[in-house]
Amino acid sequence: MYHATQSQALHYKRVEMLFAAAMLLFPSVLLGGVAGEDLPLFKAANLGGWLVVEGWMTPSLFDAIPNNDLLDGTQVHIKSVRLNKYICAENGGGSALMANRDIPKTWETFRLWRINATTFNFRVSNKDFVGFSTQGRGVKLVARDDEPGTNGTFNIIRNSDDPLRVRIQASNGLFLQAEAESAVTADYSGNLDQWEDQDPSVFEMHIVKSLQGEYQLTNGYGYDEASKIMMNHWNTYIVEDDFRFMRQNGLNAVRIPVGWWIMYDPMPPQPFVPGSLLALDNAFKWALNNNMKVILDLHAAPGSQNGKHHSGSRDGFIEWGDSKILETVAVIDFLARRYGAHPSLGAIELMNEPLAPGVTLDSLREYYTAGYEAVREYNPTVYVILSNRLGEADSAELLSFAARLKYSVIDVHYYNRYSDYFKGLNGQQNAEYVYKKRSKQLQEITRKKGPLIFVGEWTAALYNDNASMEDYKKFAKAQLDVFGKATFGWAYWSxxxxxxxxxxxxxxxxxxxxxG
Structure with missing residues (x-):
């Protein structure tokens, strides 16, 4: 059990005094319980796309990357033109590659790891990497390496007249070919000037899905260019005038997504570049100057907790789990140590949007326990936010667990977007859904003596291309009305x-x- 030293006890006393002063500014929260009929503690906006890049929010950041449709994590299907068959990693990996599939699905999907604009590793569905083997007859492609090997580097050469058509050069200098369905080999040295249908070295490469996160941006540009682009982005995307604007328009807090690599600034691991920590320091200063609170949100956890671009993922696989807990707690410890006594710190969110079933409930509880204790070493009263799992998860699965943790909050995200149910609904229909369904969902997870509830992400964007201004206003008002009853408050995205x-x-x- 942790015991405070005399200096730490004095530190805690100072924190408690600062917290008491903050409560004069934010009187609506009842510690350790529910805020009842009072206004929410937090009316916030997320500073999304700032310290953790999301390409859909700032697409221009990616414009100058060469071959910017082939970034890390791009998923492709590769079809032999001659055989009219897709290349497949049998059993999802662990064996040879074949060219024998009519319809591409999971085993026929390859994820790119980008080395430069034209050179890549290929990863298959069981997370093995593709290489070539000279054992036996021929130079056959196999997918059975845990890490990219010396034989696993491939150069993609596009046909300038038809970008779908490619040749793929292996590290032995020869090209891949599919002469028969039973094998793909790296031994073609024929005529490279022609792109005829009967040429076994000609393939079609179809892009299925892509990622545009910070990993993709920084690795796509390379360290030197990415450093310039990111520094300019951090210095201009959010400035102190934005904090003034938010305060003048009814907000009293910001939720700031950060990535795990921020703890290593100014020497983050490649391909990430330094500078985000200084930007975060500025945000705390601006929050203090404008009488606002900061909710720190670990948006991108080591290994990726949801496979999305905003989780810092390289290729979309979820690799956060038991083996990443200590590393993730270290990030929380760093943030709590650096900002734990800052008068503008309102809360620390331990992880954003872990995805079930990829992230198990047992692993998440173990991490939340350790992360909570790490925060408590530096601040005994700051709120600690636990994000609900998305996907196949019960919205109440953390309530009894969180109820045992003093000053704990559950974060839920409510979007009328990611289901066909909402497609085409007008503003009134969306508003009715919020007043009925979302209100009921909030009531179901708001428990007496339970954790406070925070609607950490929502938007007034409709899943309807023909919506009017009045539609958006109705939808926005409904969410402000309903989410305004959340016992910890809300944060607009973005x-x-x-x-x-x-x-x-x-x-x-x-x-x-x-x-209002």
């Missing part, structure tokens, strides 16, 4: 975004939304 209806700033400036 403060700024290239897509207007996702931007709090744009919605306010254009009179789509107004806070």
């Amino acid at each position: 403060y700024k975004c290239d897509q207007n209806y996702w931007s709090f700033k744009w919605m306010i400036e254009n009179n789509y939304m107004k806070l």
Whole structure:
């Protein structure tokens, strides 16, 4: 059990005094319980796309990357033109590659690890890497390496007249070919000037899915260029005037997504570049200057907790689990140690959007326990936020666990977007859903003596291309009404975004939304 030293006890006393002062500014929370009929503690905006890049929010950041449709994590299907068959890693990996599939599915999907604009490793569905083997007859491609090997580097050469058509050069200098369905080999040295249908070295490469996160951006540009681009982005995307704007328009907090690599700044592991920590320091200063609170949110955990671009994933696989717990706790410890006594710190969120079933409940509880204790070493009263799992998970699965943790909060994300149910619904229909369904969902997880509830992400963007201004206003008002009853408050996604209806700033400036 942890015991405070005399100096730490004095530190705690100072923190408690700062917290008491903060409660004069934010009187609506009842510690260790529910805020009842009071207004929420937090009316916040997420500073998404700032310290953790998301390409859909700032697509122009990716424009100058060469071959920017082939970034890390791009999923491709590769079809032999001659055989009219897709290449497949049999059993998802662990054996030879064949060219024998009519319809591409999971085993026929290859994920790229980018080395430079034209050179890549290929990863298959069981997470093995593709290489070639000279054992036996021929130079056959196999997928059975845990890490990219010396035989696992491939150069993709596109046909300038038809970008779908490619040749793939192996590290032995020869090209892949599929002469028969039973094997793909790296031994073609024929005529490379022609791209005829009967040429066994000609393939079609179809892009199925891509990622545009910070890993993709920094690795796509390379260290030197990425350093310049990211520094300019951090210095201009969010500035102190934005904090003034938020405060003047009814917000009292920001939720700031950060990536795990921030703890290593100014020497983060490649391909990440330094500078985000200084930007975060500035955010705390601006929050203090404008009488606002900061919710720190570990948005990207080591190994990726959900496979999304905003989780720092390289290739979309979920690799967060028991083996990553200590590493992730170290990030929380770093953040709590650096900002734990700062008067603007409002809460620390231990992890954003872990995805079930890839992240197990047992692993998550173990991590949340350790992360909570790490925060408590530096601040005994700051709120600790536990994010609900997305996907195949019960929305109440953390309530009894969190109820045992003092000053704990459950974060839920409510989007009327990611289901065909919402497609085409107008503003009134979405508003009715919020008033009925979302209100009921909030009531079901708001328990007496339970953790506080935080709607950490929502948007007024409709899943309807023909919506009117009145539609957006009705939808926004409904969410402000309902989420305003969340016992810890809410945070709009996001403060700024290239897509207007996702931007709090744009919605306010254009009179789509107004806070009371």
